[in-house]
Amino acid sequence: MTTPPLQRTSATFLGMPAFPKAARAALADTQQRRNLAHATATIRAKRAAVVGEVEDWEGLRVAGAAAKDDALHHLAERLEQLEANLTARGATVHWARDAEEANRIVVDLVRDRGAEEVVKVKSMVTQEIELNEALEEAGVSAWETDLAELIVQLGHDRPSHILVPAIHRNRAEIREIFLREMAAVGRPAPADLTDEPARLAEAARLHLREKFLRAKVAISGANFAVADTGTLVVVESEGNGRMCLTLPETLISVVGIEKVVPTFDDLATFLQLLPRSSTGERMNPYTSMWTGVAEGDGPQDVHVVLLDNGRTAALADPDGREALRCIRCSACLNVCPVYERTGGHAYGSVYPGPIGAILNPLLRGTGSDVDASLPYASSLCGACFEACPVRIDIPSLLVRLRSRVVDQSSRRSPEALAMRAAAWTFADHRRFEAAQRAATTGGRLLGGRTVRTVPGLGAWAQARDVPTPPRETFRQWWARTHDDEETT
Amino acid sequence: MTDRHAAREEILARIDAATADIAAGVPREIPPQPRTVSTADLDPELMLEFVGALVDYRARVVVRPPEEVAEAVAEVLAEARSVVVPAGLDRSWLSLLEHVEIREDEALSPAELDTVDAVVTAARVGIASTGTIVLDHAPDQGRRAITLVPDHHVCVIRVEQVVADVPDAVSLLDPTRPLTWISGPSATSDIELNRVEGVHGPRTLDVVIVADED
Numbered sequence A: 001m002t003t004p005p006l007q008r009t010s011a012t013f014l015g016m017p018a019f020p021k022a023a024r025a026a027l028a029d030t031q032q033r034r035n036l037a038h039a040t041a042t043i044r045a046k047r048a049a050v051v052g053e054v055e056d057w058e059g060l061r062v063a064g065a066a067a068k069d070d071a072l073h074h075l076a077e078r079l080e081q082l083e084a085n086l087t088a089r090g091a092t093v094h095w096a097r098d099a100e101e102a103n104r105i106v107v108d109l110v111r112d113r114g115a116e117e118v119v120k121v122k123s124m125v126t127q128e129i130e131l132n133e134a135l136e137e138a139g140v141s142a143w144e145t146d147l148a149e150l151i152v153q154l155g156h157d158r159p160s161h162i163l164v165p166a167i168h169r170n171r172a173e174i175r176e177i178f179l180r181e182m183a184a185v186g187r188p189a190p191a192d193l194t195d196e197p198a199r200l201a202e203a204a205r206l207h208l209r210e211k212f213l214r215a216k217v218a219i220s221g222a223n224f225a226v227a228d229t230g231t232l233v234v235v236e237s238e239g240n241g242r243m244c245l246t247l248p249e250t251l252i253s254v255v256g257i258e259k260v261v262p263t264f265d266d267l268a269t270f271l272q273l274l275p276r277s278s279t280g281e282r283m284n285p286y287t288s289m290w291t292g293v294a295e296g297d298g299p300q301d302v303h304v305v306l307l308d309n310g311r312t313a314a315l316a317d318p319d320g321r322e323a324l325r326c327i328r329c330s331a332c333l334n335v336c337p338v339y340e341r342t343g344g345h346a347y348g349s350v351y352p353g354p355i356g357a358i359l360n361p362l363l364r365g366t367g368s369d370v371d372a373s374l375p376y377a378s379s380l381c382g383a384c385f386e387a388c389p390v391r392i393d394i395p396s397l398l399v400r401l402r403s404r405v406v407d408q409s410s411r412r413s414p415e416a417l418a419m420r421a422a423a424w425t426f427a428d429h430r431r432f433e434a435a436q437r438a439a440t441t442g443g444r445l446l447g448g449r450t451v452r453t454v455p456g457l458g459a460w461a462q463a464r465d466v467p468t469p470p471r472e473t474f475r476q477w478w479a480r481t482h483d484d485e486e487t488t
Numbered sequence B: 001m002t003d004r005h006a007a008r009e010e011i012l013a014r015i016d017a018a019t020a021d022i023a024a025g026v027p028r029e030i031p032p033q034p035r036t037v038s039t040a041d042l043d044p045e046l047m048l049e050f051v052g053a054l055v056d057y058r059a060r061v062v063v064r065p066p067e068e069v070a071e072a073v074a075e076v077l078a079e080a081r082s083v084v085v086p087a088g089l090d091r092s093w094l095s096l097l098e099h100v101e102i103r104e105d106e107a108l109s110p111a112e113l114d115t116v117d118a119v120v121t122a123a124r125v126g127i128a129s130t131g132t133i134v135l136d137h138a139p140d141q142g143r144r145a146i147t148l149v150p151d152h153h154v155c156v157i158r159v160e161q162v163v164a165d166v167p168d169a170v171s172l173l174d175p176t177r178p179l180t181w182i183s184g185p186s187a188t189s190d191i192e193l194n195r196v197e198g199v200h201g202p203r204t205l206d207v208v209i210v211a212d213e214d
């Protein structure tokens, strides 16, 4: 048996520091820590309340896991069934082995239709394959239409959370980004824009509406793809998804092959599990389902790109394949003490948090430092397993991946072994402070300038402005100004 | 074409190899799902649950007997100057609308829909436990675009269309139709987790529940 190829770690993420280093930088960012602590605590409380309303939550979790396992265990069959149903309903199905092939298919479709721009529904899979970059290279503007994704895109930034990708930005920053960037790409933000959330949302509404009304091509992902009917499902809140799925003439959906569920009835399970786990709501404001082409209603030119990109490699791993059950609800992020402190950027991937810590090494292997360090980005407290609606045993998987990394590192660079230091650093506040002090040394050298590039931070730092590291930590300052002695 | 075919064959072969350790044909054990569809028509508690969940989502809700639907529709549309309606809508619901331009949807373009204040539709099914209304875009609900672009959606649903839970609704739906599940107005929590209504979809959702008084 030949092993299926892994996903290539993209250039953007290859340049990223391994988790311990990235986490150190993130930990120094107090604004992000405050935002994250607030966000995760809020969503966690809401989730607990609505999960408590369901009579047999455990039964639902078991049903969800069983449906996903069935689809994964008979994946070839399910995909062929999905394809047959989609084709029978007027959709065109494409298959893509890797990111490059998927991007080429989408770019060709867009070009063939003569479109110079596309509107996009928030989709992690298109981030994974870096579709926006591929479109831009082909001269096509790709507009993100989810509010948070718009903030991230206009801010020349990367998402940091599955569900609330711009959680690392506060309202004042968002106002500045809108005022500074909107005019260059469409309708400008109103000059008297305040930082009130309602005003900011209104500015986004007006900015994007002109794009929705004229768009000829839309690109989406899918939360679920139903094998026995050919139905695709997109779950969202803002209505930007409905706009993209309904108004343009052409709809292209990029769907990871692990998104398939066996039957339409299974949606009953997932539509209870997903919103309650994700946003802590009984139901999200909007869910759209479509099965190929609906005559006279919505896009009449419908394409589905089924993507592998490392998924078959994860599937071939009997220990790891259960990670493919993930429905990207983000519940595991919100309960993770490590994620809460470091934020999403530190994971070096579009899939952050506990699920990212197992999914990325499975999809990409542990060949790069960033992927080799991820299994250590956890305190193994078990909260993620408890929260997971499809019962992925993340802690056990992490332990198994760790031993794999250690086996590998005895043959690799000695520094790979040092990755274990991350867990060790997190375990004790004094060690952490020592690490933080080491990080501020950079601040002394740079003075007060804002840095765009930090040696060693590579592409990660170029993706966003790194706050200038403080010249000294609070503790150092206290020690200096109070008893002239550095504490350890 | 050949490229597409090659990719398909290769992915399917990779999957076959990846799942070779799994005994073929293991029957799937589907845990039983509740399938006794009870409606709010028979169970007043379901009705209360439905209204409560809708209100939680900041939908505006009124409950009226059949002969007062037109009155309710006119009340919630007091501010509107124009309204779009699907071809199959019960016209009696619109009989008390005054000073409102009524446009039947004849494949209006998105830009045309953007000039309309409101939309009135029927619904396919309501879900009590979640406060959700599902449209299947039959002739009394119209194309997906008409309930999306105007800023105000008035949705009329009969109490006997309301079911207890999500599985009940799924079992009633026809997957070959486009389906839109709506729970409250459009909303975002992307800015410091503050909830803001009406980002891209309708800012206001009025639900008129039609129930006999007794």
Ligand code: SF4
Residues within 6 Å of the ligand: A277, A325, A326, A327, A328, A329, A330, A331, A332, A333, A355, A384, A387, A388, A389, A390, A391, A392
């Ligand atoms: S691993 Fe589980 S909890 Fe985490 S995002 Fe996926 S489904 Fe949600």
